[in-house]
Amino acid sequence: MAKSSTLSARSAAAEVVAAVIGDQRSLTACLSQCLDKVDERDRGFCQQLCYGVLRCYPALAFLAERLLKKPFRNKDKDINALLLMGLYQLRELRTPAHAAISETVNAAKQRRKQWAGGLLNACLRNYQRQSAELEAALAEHAEARYGHADWWLKHYQQDWPENWQQICEANNQQPPMMLRVNRQRLNRQAYLDKLAEAGVDAQILQDTDDGILLSTPCDVGRLPGFFDGEASVQDGAAQKVAALLDIRPEQRILDACAAPGGKTGHMLEVEPGNTVVALDIAPQRLSQIDDNLTRLKLAAQLKAADAADTASWWDGEKFDRILIDAPCTGSGVIRRHPDIKLLRRPEDIPALARQQQQLLDNLWPLLKADGLMVYTTCSAFKQENEQQIEAFLQRHPDAEELRPATPPARSRPFGYQHLPGSDVMDGFYYACLRRR
Secondary structure, three states: OOOOOOEOHHHHHHHHHHHHHHHOOOHHHHHHHHHHHEOHHHHHHHHHHHHHHHHOHHHHHHHHHHHOOOOOOHHHHHHHHHHHHHHHHHHHHOOOHHHHHHHHHHHHHHOOOOHHHHHHHHHHHHHHHHHHHHHHHHHOOHHHHHOOOHHHHHHHHHHOOOOHHHHHHHHOOOOOOEEEEOOOOOOHHHHHHHHHHOOOOEEEOOOOOOEEEEOOOOOHHHOOOHHHOOEEEOOHHHHHHHHHOOOOOOOEEEEOOOOOOHHHHHHHHHOOOOEEEEEEOOHHHHHHHHHHHHHHOOOOEEEEOOOOOHHHOOOOOOEEEEEEEOOOOOOOOOOOOOOHHHHOOOOHHHHHHHHHHHHHHHHHHHEEEEEEEEEEEOOOOHHHOHHHHHHHHHHOOOEEEEOOOOOOOEEOOOOEEEOOOOOOOOOEEEEEEEEO
16 A cells, blocks of 8 residues: 555656756656655656656647646646646557546646646647647647757757658657676576576677667566676667777776766676776766676776866876766767756757867876777767867877777768667767877
């Protein structure tokens, strides 16, 4: 029996969505704070509502604006979120209308805003009656149709004139779940056999050394050996980084922007005897890396530091390998983090590009001669990717780009770009640099 303080999935989701849209807060952070208020059986549905509404936000906001006579006041942003949620259930989840409408009204009552029940009921029933004409108008509105603000569309169109629609469509999909098998514990086929025994349908993730693709996402509690470090959740695009680093025994490796530690763990799974220094600028995020490594029974040197401020953390000993998984817009992983659509601003791109340049320039002197630096982002914007590497090579005559025998993604004039929607993996950029 749920406790009296427990929120319904819809009421809790309204709280989360309102915080993301109205207060510009992170979806991950808001969910982690709110899910404890929801009965355990309803948490999956709560998450589904939050992610779904934010993925479809431009379209839902377009419809809501036409159904309302005037916008909600700021103090009623939770009611605005409930309206978006009701529309999402009717349009995307195909929830029976009586359930979608009555439960949305009930959620407003639970939030002690009984006055909103009639308004929500009227708006959702009006959408039912006018859906054909409303959807026809939506199809003529680029932001609503493609699910991205105008500035996102312009950047995708400018960089990828032949692929921008595919990118937008991929960004609006629910992502698949992929695993990385810990090769120190067992091989991929052995883990596939374990999954089959546990009733989890899965297959080999093509173009990866250790990857597995699940037919349907599931709770990690269903994954055999997960809490014992036999596998990790990681997209296939991120799994390709370890191979690019060409890791050998007895190397000293820097993971410059390491949290939450997926790539750190993969490096150590390849060569557990290596020395890996893992940095992150946010001290609280180091605990994520530590938790991941503890589960995998691996160890790294963890430091809270701004990687670009080398004087604050570097001990003077150079590295054989450096990974810069740079802070970026996240324009390649919107399907996993749909709040990016609302939280990013156009001015973030040049600001992040300056930060990326500083990381490249300041960490380059820490690399040994003949050492490798791999630069990656989860962005699809050229300013953060191939243009960044082109400019770096012009500034550093002692740097050359390596072109691996097996390209990780489509070849670009500088580096490699994996675009959202080109296969099952996330959007990702890679460049491999050798110090002469």
